[in-house]
Amino acid sequence: MDNRVVVTGLGVVAPNGVGLTAFTDAIKNGTSGIKHDPQLEQLQFSCQIAGKPELSDDFIAQYFTALELRNFNSTGILYGVIAGMDAWKDAGLTITEGDEPDWDCGTIFGTGTSGIDKFRESIYKVDDLQLRKLGSTVVVQTMASGISAYLGGKLGLGNQTTTNSSACITGAESILMAYERIKTGQATKMLAGSTSDSGPYIWAGFDAMKVCTYKHNSSPEQGSRPMSASASGFVPGSGAGAMVLESLDSALKRNATIYGEIIGGHINSGGQRGTGTMTAPNSIAVQRCIKGALQNAGIKASEVDAINGHLTATSKDATEIQNWSIALNRKGSDFPYINSLKSTIGHCLSAAGSIECVASILQLHHDFIFPNINCEDLNPEISDAIDFNRIPQQLLNTNVNIVAKASFGFGDVNACIILKKYVK
Structure with missing residues (x-):
């Protein structure tokens, strides 16, 4: 069986917008969600700015019962449940009631960590001789x-319900895994996405590694600078992105909105060999991943209209551009348009790929390419491979047919998805 796989629902909890309307407006306008974080300043972090979604208690209460919120302290699950349930609702799907789950629907929803603040809170209250007093809510x-368990229960999912975890490619990987499940006929609908906890216990290690910027504590919105000559490290972020993937036959049968089509992709690893390390990519592996995605999707490199890159505002941005140029055999004015959502939301770690995939699908569906901000001083190493006008500084309203979305992560792992405008 070889089903066509389409996207019929989207949900997002991002630093610059919660919900599709707010998020779409934000990415079109280049609105930043990066702000000064008083807690990071109090803890004397080098980087004292971050991207965190803003959620009110009343808003959260729409997704969780009072009982569920008792002793609840897991931002990753919080963000993921909201994004996932919003995507389900956006797809026009109802929640399964009764004793039987929906055997044809499942979820693959990734995360990097789960409930770090909850675990810290729990063990802080007890010593080793009182561990039995941690409380029952700490487990889930x-x-x-935990995130897929929550979503599976809330939506009544009876197909595969699992969580993946592969550093910064987690979101892209979850979507490709769900895509394969529908393509091969093992499921009709899959909720795919990823989430990331927020806060100092997540971000402290990166601050210690000195990969986060420290130069913009007084100018947060200028802090995340992918592809810029003055980039000085990434800005930590958090949130969740989600999408409902569905077989084309199922989507047409119920007259669902179709945002776009997933036509292929590829996942690989550089094995931390050659130029690859725990924290740096093996360029040959990255190029093979991009070429593998094109081959799997059955398209030519010349057909790619736009790239939504990983592009973290670190020294590896130039390497990534070079790898795209080599893999696609395109450079200068022939290079596709390219953008990085991290300029407005920071690096959302395990949630990055899924939030960025939502943005990529929105570009396809609404025919626009969102602007990069903070890239007026293009890194000269990048300008050798690409003309400056291929990096939009303002909203570009143009027909977008194919978008290549890639994520690269710690452990020298890579994922690339090919997204296409849906055509009957």
Whole structure:
């Protein structure tokens, strides 16, 4: 079986917008969600700015019962449940009631960690001789599969319900895994996405590694500078992105809105060999991943209209551009348009790929390419491979047929998805 796979629902909890309307407006206008974080300043972090979604208690209460919120302290699960349930609702799907789950629907929803703040809160209250007093709610909030367990229960999913975790490619990987499940006929609908906890216990390690910017604590919106000559490290972020993937036959049968089509992709690893390390990419592996995605999707490199890159505002941005140029055999004015959502939301770690995939699908569906901000001083190493006008500084309203979305992560792992405008 070889089903066509389409996207019929979207949900997003991002630093610059919660919900599709707010998020779409934000990415079109280049609105930043990066702000000064008083807690990071109090803890004397080098980087004292961050991207965190803003959620009110009343808003959260629309997704969780009072009982569920008792002793609840897991931002990753919080963001993921909201994005996932919003995507389900956006797809026009109802929640399964009764004793039987929906055997044809499942979820693959990734995360990097789960409930770090909850775990810290719990163990802080007890010593080793009182561990039995941790409390029952700590389990589901801190187990790796907590997010998929919550979503599976809330939506009544009876197909595969699991959590993946592969650093910064987690979101892209979850979507490709769900895509394969529908393509091969093992499921009709899959909720795919990823989420990331927020806060100092997540970000402290990166601050210690000195990969986060420290130069913009007084000018937060200028801090995340992908592809810029003055980039000085990434800005930590958090949130969640989600999408409902569905077989084309199922989507047409119920007259669903179709945002776009997933036509292929590829996942690989550089094995931390050659130029690859725990924190740096093996360029040959990256190029093979991009070429593998094109081959799997059955398209030519010349057909790619736009790239939504990983592009973290670190020294590796120039390497990434070079790898795209080599893999596509395109450079200068022939290079596709390219943008990085991290300029407005920071690096959302395990949630990055899924939030960025939502943005990529929105570009396809509404025919626009969102602007990069903070890239007026293009890195000269990048300008060798690409003309400056291929990096939009303002909203570009243009027909977009194919978008290549890639994520690269710690452990020298890579994922690339090919997204296409849906044509009957």
